[in-house]
Amino acid sequence: MSAGALALGLGGMLLSLTLLIWLAYRGWSVLLLAPLCAMLAALVSGEPVLAHWTQTFMSSTGRFLAQFFPLFLLGSLFGKLMEDSGSVDAVARFMIDRLGTRHALVAVVLGGALVTYGGVSLFVAFFVLAPMAQALFRSADIPRRLMPAAIMLGTATFTMSALPGTPALQNAIPMPFFGTTPFAAPGLGVVASLVMAGFGLWWLGRAAAAARRNGEGFVEPDHGGAEDEDRGKSGLVRERATLAQAFDPAEIVNGAAASDYAGPPSPFVALAPLVVVVAMNFVMNVVVFPHIDATYLAEPRWGATTLSAVAGVWGVSVALALGIIVLVALNRGRLGALRESVDAGANASVLPVLSVGSLVGYGAVIAALPAFEVVRDWVLGIGGGPLVSLAVATNLLAGLTGSASGGLTIALDALGGTYMRLAAEHGIDPALLHRVAVMSSGTLDSLPHNGAVVTLLAVCGSTHRESYRDLVVVSIVGALIALAVVIVLGSLFGSF
Structure with missing residues (x-):
């Protein structure tokens, strides 16, 4: 293509991305922004606009829905039932009671880690953990500004x-591209987890x-806070939040809490569904699937996959x-409004x-x-090899979109096949690509416009000015350090 056409095309791409970021940050729905900005880029580039809308945009969107809607649906449902049964509250309170005021920071971190590694949605965890953390920080006289971090x-x-095996959506996205499992590069994942934590x-x-x-010391908030349930319905928070994780915060207040019907579950009952999710994820991916005959999937009726x-x-x-299933069976008496909770989760x-x-x-x-x-x-020409260029591309896209899952999928849709070819040429295990890609999506996505950041600050009754500096250090700086460690170790020793 000519230099003029190239400049026009690049300018159109930059203009459309700028508009997408700016308007999304101001709370406009990405459901409308994404196709409009995509068509603007196609128009400026001299490409057929309607063909890109129906054949490119909708086809790619449809493939994403076909691949990942089951995880969104089941993950949101599990998180909502865990919340309404009182299980998230019971697990977090168990950790906080065991560690106590002397270890308030560790208690909050481990409580959050336990429920999210077990499959509870990030935003469900936010709304449950925030009031507990506030009470604990008040008792320990720790500044409230450290709560979000x-x-x-x-x-x-x-x-x-x-963490290997995490059921988080981000850990699932690379699997169809690289043919990996949630337990890709488990040793490197554990090392990275220890570095981050x-x-x-x-x-x-x-x-x-x-x-x-x-x-x-601790100072009471003078604006909103963890007990302000209406924040989950805020249009601005909601639009940003739904790009960051697989749960619509507007549904937090729907359904009915366990306290309306029965007492809280014991720690054993609350933990049981989380253990089932982690254990069955391992059994299915490591024990069952490697030993079954699935050659029938090659038939056209199953998508020739x-x-x-x-x-x-x-x-x-x-x-x-x-x-x-285990959650409902153990907590049926606490889920008196089961249909309402199921509807809200779905x-x-x-x-x-x-x-x-x-x-x-x-994308x-x-x-x-x-x-x-x-x-x-340009991306493929970045020095340091395929792992570094993959990390840079995913970081940039996650940061620009404010979405780890969106940025990761865009990067792999555009470059996944290329990286698989480069991996074969350089002798790189696809599991290593998987771990680097997932970790790269969870770094610069936590820029100020990220939906998780905005929501967390809202439910904690805090502001960017008060809390964002510490949040950046633990969620971006720590993640980048861990990513660098994984790339170095992976380059020297391969995947393990």
């Missing part, structure tokens, strides 16, 4: 992107000690479904999956434009 460290760092706890402990020396392309999603789906999955799917469709249109070849060549 402590909750984020436990819920949206190592349990989202590093250790660094984050060190920073929070250091910040709390400095505040103590300066005479700074392979077991490796679908096993990861199947495994997580089965694990969540069994977790839901409804909570719809807006997030459509929002992220629309972002994926936008597909951009990747199909002739000018994108220049961007692709």
Whole structure:
């Protein structure tokens, strides 16, 4: 293509991305923004607009929905039932009671890690953990401004992107592209988790000690806070939040709490569904699927696919479904409004999956434009090899979109095949690509416009000015350090 056409195409891509970010940050729905901005980029590039809308945008969005809607649906349902049964509250309170005021920071972090690694949605965890953390920080006289960072460290760092087997959506997205499982590169995932958790706890402990020396203690919020349930329905919070995780916060207040029908579950009953999800995820992906005959999947009626392309999603789906069954069986008396809770959980999955799917469709249109070849060549030409270029590309897209899942899917849709080819040429295990890609999606996505950040600050009654600095250190700096460690270890020793 000519230099003029190339410049015009790149300019159109940049303009459309700028508009998408700016308007999404101001609370406009990405369901409308994504196709409009994609068509703007196609128009400026001289490409057929309507063909890109129906054939490129909608086809890519449809593929995303077909692959991942079961995980959105089951994950949201599991999280809502865990909340309404009182199980999330019981698990978090168990950790806090055991560790107590002396270890308030560790209690909040581990409580959040336990429920999210067990499959509870990030936003459900936010709304449950925030009031508990506030009470604990008040007792320990720890500055309230550290609450968002402590909750984020436990819920949206190592349990989202590093711990092997995590049922988080981000950990599932690379599986169809690389033919991997949720347990890809387990040793590297454990190392990365220890780095993230250790660094984050060190920073929070250091910040709390400095505040103590300066005479700074807990101060009650003077605006909203953890008990303000209407914040989940805020249009601005809702639109940003549904791009960040697979749960619509507007459904938090629907259904009925266990306290309306029965007392809270025991820690054993509350933990049982989480254990089932983790255990069955491992059994399905490591024990069952490697030993079954799934050659029938090659038939056209099943999409001419392979077991490796679908096993990861199947495994997580089965694990969540069994977790839901166990949860309902153990807490039927506490779920007096079961139908309302189920409806709320199912409804909570719809807006997030459509929002992220629309972002994926936008990325597909951009990747199909002739000018994108220049961007692709630049990304692949980054020094350091395929692992570094994959990390940079995913970081940038997750940061620009404010969505770990959206940025990751866009990156893999556009470049996944290329990285698989490069992996074969360089002898790189696809499991290592999987772990690097997932961890890269969970770093710069926590920029100020990220929906999880906005929601967490809202439910904690805090602001960016008060709490964002510490949140950046534990969720971005710590994650980048862990990512660098994984890339170095993976380059030296391969996947393990």
